Amino acid sequence: MQHPALRDFIDQHQRLFVLTGAGCSTNSGIPDYRDSDGNWKRTRPVTIQAFLGEAATRQRYWARSMVGWRRFGRAAPNGAHRALAKLEQQERCELLLTQNVDRLHQAAGSQRVIDLHGRLDVVRCLGCGATMPRERFQDELARLNPAWLTLDAADAPDGDADLEQDFSSFVVPACEACDGVLKPDVVFFGENVPRDTVASAQAHLEQADAVLVVGSSLMVYSGFRFVRMAEQRGLPIAAVNLGRTRADELLTLKIEDSCETALSFLL
Numbered sequence: 001m002q003h004p005a006l007r008d009f010i011d012q013h014q015r016l017f018v019l020t021g022a023g024c025s026t027n028s029g030i031p032d033y034r035d036s037d038g039n040w041k042r043t044r045p046v047t048i049q050a051f052l053g054e055a056a057t058r059q060r061y062w063a064r065s066m067v068g069w070r071r072f073g074r075a076a077p078n079g080a081h082r083a084l085a086k087l088e089q090q091e092r093c094e095l096l097l098t099q100n101v102d103r104l105h106q107a108a109g110s111q112r113v114i115d116l117h118g119r120l121d122v123v124r125c126l127g128c129g130a131t132m133p134r135e136r137f138q139d140e141l142a143r144l145n146p147a148w149l150t151l152d153a154a155d156a157p158d159g160d161a162d163l164e165q166d167f168s169s170f171v172v173p174a175c176e177a178c179d180g181v182l183k184p185d186v187v188f189f190g191e192n193v194p195r196d197t198v199a200s201a202q203a204h205l206e207q208a209d210a211v212l213v214v215g216s217s218l219m220v221y222s223g224f225r226f227v228r229m230a231e232q233r234g235l236p237i238a239a240v241n242l243g244r245t246r247a248d249e250l251l252t253l254k255i256e257d258s259c260e261t262a263l264s265f266l267l
Contacts, residue, residue, distance in 0.1 A: 017208035023215025047190035081108035083263035095204035118186035127180020
């Protein structure tokens with residue numbers, strides 16, 4: 001379906017601040033979190049407090065992540081990612097701020113990207129700060145837990161899987177350098193986005209002439225705050241999202257369609 005109003009909105013602005021969410025990646029096989037009313041579809045993701053508080057929570061997290069990563073790590077960009085990369089090639093994109101941790105925007109060719117919630121393809125030590133590629137960590141998990149390689153479960157949004165069983169035998173490796181706790185290099189629920197990340201995105205927002213939200217209900221404040229800032233600056237705001245967003249009353253234009261379909265004219 002064509003959306004002339006969306007085409008006009010994009011044509012009328014030269015420096016778009018694009019904010020993307022889970023809806024951008026659903027056609028790449030990565031599930032989203034919320035239904036059309038903005039409510040959780042499943043239990044909330046693990047909090048940083050729970051992850052740090054108990055070894056059992058870390059066992060559960062990494063076991064589910066090991067099973068889910070096999071597909072998540074192979075996900076490929078879809079038409080929505082490619083359309084937004086095209087927008088940047090046309091020098092119409094001031095910044096692409098994504099709430100996603102899948103790096104699919106970068107895989108599609110976008111370069112002016114800030115990963116608001118970090119990136120799942122890197123593992124970081126909370127003790128010494130050392131990092132390693134997630135693929136290497138996956139190999140280590142598989143080496144220590146070979147029996148788990150035969151398991152499968154439905155995909156969950158954060159690159160893990162909806163696996164439920166006894167996790168007490170799952171071996172989680174510690175940091176090779178300092179024996180510290182390892183965690184994916186993403187912002188967990190209950191954790192704050194780094195201040196310099198917010199400041200950098202804010203600086204780009206001040207250079208923008210409009211905001212385009214793609215595939216986000218904006219229910220998480222870390223993303224919603226930028227739409228609030230834009231509204232306070234008097235910037236026009238358009239959103240492409242299936243269902244309700246937290247910013248509906250602030251929008252200049254809203255398109256209820258899949259991201260890939262709505263943006264297909266850019267390709």
